[in-house]
Amino acid sequence: MKFVRSSPDYSSTTSLRNDRAASQSHLQWRLHAQATGHASTRAQRQNGLVPLMLSSDDQSSSSESFGEGRKGRRGWLQAGAGLSCAAVIAVNTVPLLAQSGGDGGSGNAKNGGGGGGGNGDGSGANNHIYDLAEDDGQGADGDDEEDDDEEYEDDDEEEESAEGEEGAAAADREVEGADEALLGGDDFDDDDEEYTDLSKGTFFCAEVKANGLPIGPGVPTEEELFAGLNCQPGFVCTRSELSQDLRALLQSGLFANVDARVQHKGKGKYALEFTFSENLWQPIKSFRVEPSAAGKKGRLLIPDAEVARVMTEVAPQEGPTGLLKLAGIKNVVEGWYQKRGFVFGYISHYEGMETGEIVARVVEGRVNKVGVVHVDDEGNPRKDAGEVASDVILRELPFKPGQLxxxxxxxxxxxxxxxxxxxxxxxxxxxxxQKDESKVDVDIMVKERPMKSADIEAEWQIAPGPSGRAAVASIVPGGTLTFEHRNIARKGRQASASITAPNFLAPGEDLGYKVEYRHPYFLSPRDPKRTALAVSIFNARKLSGVFTPGPNGEDVPPVFIDRAGAKIGLIEQLSRNSKASLSFVAEQVTARDDSGQVCPNATRQLPNGMLAPNGPPTTLSPKGVDRLGFLQGNLTRDATYFVNGSPVGARDIFVVEQGLGLGSGFPFFNRCTGSATRFLKLRDVPETSRSPPPVLVLHARAGTAVGDMASYDYFTLGGPFSVRGYNVGELAACRSFLETAAELRLPVFGKHVYGFYEFGTDLGSSKHVKGNPTEYYRRAGSGASMGAGVKLGAVRLEWATDQNAGTGNLFVRFGERF
Structure with missing residues (x-):
């Protein structure tokens, strides 16, 4: 005896194998999905697909969603659970029960499609109902499958056809007999007002119920079994539709007999009642799994220990093999695949049901081909190839043909x-x-965004006029102008340029710019590390934290560091978030005061109001301008992931810069920093909850520098990303340092409220910095802080106390601390 899962054909119903014929030889697992509406269930019956979707409209959450059937019910083996990475799910579902066409067919009905000649397709979840078809011991081959799987052909085709026609005729006679009973046959009593004559061809179905359904894990419930029938509560049903439903239930293989009755409930409404008798086979004597005929390549992935669970958990159950035991086998075998993400791993058919020596033929689902579909703004496939070449998309995929x-x-x-x-x-x-159930075709549907863009961000500053008050003439326009091309030569290569000026009317005063070019897969389109070439030209000005006042808050003229240069490097993508890079940087660094003049030395204001002479040097060169070239390496190991918007996991970062003796004074130096951060989830949160979990953050960062380095490149302690509660550089400017931090985050009303403690020290290395800015500005060299805050979106509202001075302040910060 052989058991084959077939695929439903949604176009028509041609014949029915008698599930109670003398020679019972096939048990077919019928896949089904839930109908979304009466019209689609009864007429359209189109193939359903549940895609994984990600949209730029909403990227805030990740959730699993299931297709809802008519009246919100879920069909047994409904259209599968899709992942919506952007909280967007599009579901087209198919009927719960579909009838095989022609000779039945062992088609590809995995996850909700298939049928007809046996070569359908579909997409859905992973439950099944069973179809019993009568044959001479060979597979119930569909018309199309005849050319694809010669292993299923039988030399006695004429005998098989004759037996099939005899079985179908017997089943048809049984359905016709049931129709006669429904339409006033032997079971119809003209004097009984509870029943009605359906000779007019239609009736209003108010209720569908069942008797005799077994109950157990993996067994379809009444709701799931009826979710795809034509006759549904609240709809007008015809005699033809009722006959089709009865045929489908008879074909399911779940039951030895199915009876149906229509009962009058009054006011033109009727109740449809099905009564079921279960099919039974020999008790299980042995069990093993083997590849299906279509996918017979090598050893199955499921381990022997998992297969042995059938004999220890399912076989000992008393009584013959019926629906409960078959569902138990399915739960063990297919459950193993589903838990590990192999959603196309399923039992294709069974053999040996007559003797109890059961062999489950398993399909694991290997990728066959991958295609790219470009769609327009309305979701319709485009006639052209799109602006992005298919190779750019296909090289990003983690799966290849031949893989599970x-x-x-x-x-x-x-x-x-x-x-x-x-x-x-x-x-x-x-x-x-459609032609090989062991293969999976994957379509990537994409909607392109504009490849070129230009943006302007305006910032208006109100500057004081001659009288000290702002006037219209003194309103200074500034901002950033950005241009971006995301797809040069259709290869995904990107270029961008941005210009920033605080005053567009006089851009020469403080003009910043950055031009970048990125070439992905620079070494090879098949490079597993996705090595990219990155080139940038830049000019930027930043206030130096090395030359800032200490805790006394004395007046210190600011020193700005201008950097203009170029950077070229290679970036390797080691994993999702982990990467490594190596770059060469050539730059000119100029120290300037607040008037824009070159400033070779920093200074501070004396008590008499004069500026102190001979402050710490700002550059290696005595002229206030340095030129240098060096190598920069970066290694990031990031294993964090998000739970309801909160990062959890580990992140380690190591950065090193090596001077090559190129530039002013031939500088040789080495500067390295390392950090380790752990986001420890203290408690799991329910899957249905949107509240972030409680998290303990532990952080440590250290660094050291040796050789010929200018003061502007030394480490600073204090600030929003160092030791909170202090200004940038308020604690120290040093050659070596150590920072530690701990933060406890607790969910309150769906937001993270947190408390923290941080400590930083220069390890006594400030005195080795040329000019010793730490001593010059009377800084402590070390310090601690503690406080609390709340995270509101991208904003951190914090209260932090300076443990050195014992004072506290309220801070508004943007972005993450760690």
Whole structure:
């Protein structure tokens, strides 16, 4: 005896195998999905797909969603659980029960599609109902499958056809008999007002109920079993539709007999009642799994220890093999695949039911081909090839033809393709191959965003006029102008340029610019590390934290550091968030005062109001201008992930800069820093909760520098990203340092409220900095802070106390501390 899962054909119903015929030879697992509406259930019956989707409209959450059936019910083996990485799910579902066409077919009905000649497809979840078809011991081959799987052909085709026609005729006679009973046959009593004559062809179905359904894990409930029938509560049903429903239930293989009755409830409403008798086979004597005929390549992935669970957990159950035991086998075998993300791993069919020596034929679902579909603004496929070449998308996918398809690979593909920044919407559609149930075809649907963009961000500053008050003539326009091209030569290469000026009317006063070019897959399109070439030209001005006042708050003229130069490097993507880079930097560094003049030395104001002479040097060169070239390396290991918007996991960063003796004074130096941060989740949160979990953050950062370095490149202690509660550089400017921090984050009304403690020290290295700015500005060299805050979106509202002075202040910060 052989058990084959077939695929439903949604176009028509041609014949029915008698599930109570003398020679019972096939048990077919019928896949089904839930109908979304009466019209689609009864007429359209189109193939359903549940895509993985990511849209630029909403990237705030990640959730699992399930397709809802008519009246909110879920069909057994409904259209599968799709992942919406952007809280967007599009679900097209298919009927719960679909009838095989022609000779039944062992088609590809995994996850909700298939049928007809046996070569359908679909996408759904991972439950099943069973179809019993009668044959001579060979597979129930569909018309199309005849050319694809010669292993299922039988030399006695004429005998098989004759037996099939005889079985179908018997089943048809049984359905016709049931129809006669419904339409006033032997069971109809003209004097009984509870029943009605359906000779008019239609009736209003107010209720559908069942008797005799077994109950157990993996067994379809009454709601799930009826979710895809034509006759649904609240709709007008016809005699033809009722006959089709009865045929579908008879074909399911779940039951040895199915009876149906229509009962009058008054006011033109009727109740439809089905009565079921379960099919039974020999008790289980042995069990093993083997690859299906279509996917017979090598050893199955499921371990032997998991297969042995069938004999220890399912076989000992008393009584013959029925629906409960078959569901138990399915739960063990397919459950193992589903828990590990192999959503297309399922039992194709069974053999040996007559003897009890059961063999489960398993399909694991290998990727067959991957295609790219470009769609327009309305979601319709475009006739052209799109602006982004398909190779740019395909090289980002973690799965290749021949690999087992895994749901986690689908999520990674969705994330990585969207991360290219070239698309507004990305969807992943995996589906069984129409001609080979062991293969999975994957479509990547993308909606492109504009490849070129130009933005201007205006900032208006009100400057005091001659009288000290702002006037219209003194309102100074400033801001940033940005241009970006995301897809040069259709290869995903990107270029951008930005210009920043505090005063567009006089841009020469403080003009900043940055031009970048990025060439992904620079070494090879098949480079597993996705090595990218990055080139940038820059000019920027920043207030130096080395030459700032200490805790006494004395008046110190600011020193600005201008950096103009170029950087070229290679970046390797080690994992999702981890990367390594090596770059060469050539730059000119100029120290300037607040008037824009070159400033070779810093200074401070004396008590008499005069500026102190001979302050610490600002550059290596005595002229206030340095030119240098050095190597810069960066290694980031980031294993963090987000739980309801809160990072959890570990992150380690190491940065090193090595002077090459190129530039002013031939500087040789080495500057390195390392940090380790741990986000420890203290308690799990329910999957249905949107509140972040409580998290303990532990952080440590240290660094050291040796050789010929200018003061502006030394480490500073204090500030929003060092020791909170102090201004930038307020604690020290040093060659070596150590920072530690601890922060406890607790969810309150869906937000993180946190308390923290931080400490930093210069390890006594400030005296080794040329000019010793720490001593010159009377800084402590070390300090601690503690405080509390609340995170509101990207804003951190914090109260922090300076443990050196014992004072506290309120701070508004942007971005993450760690």
């Amino acid at each position: 398809y895994n749901a986690e690979d689908g999520r990674k593909a969705l994330r990585d393709v969207f991360a290219l920044g070239l698309f507004d919407n990305v969807q992943i559609f995996p589906r069984p191959n």
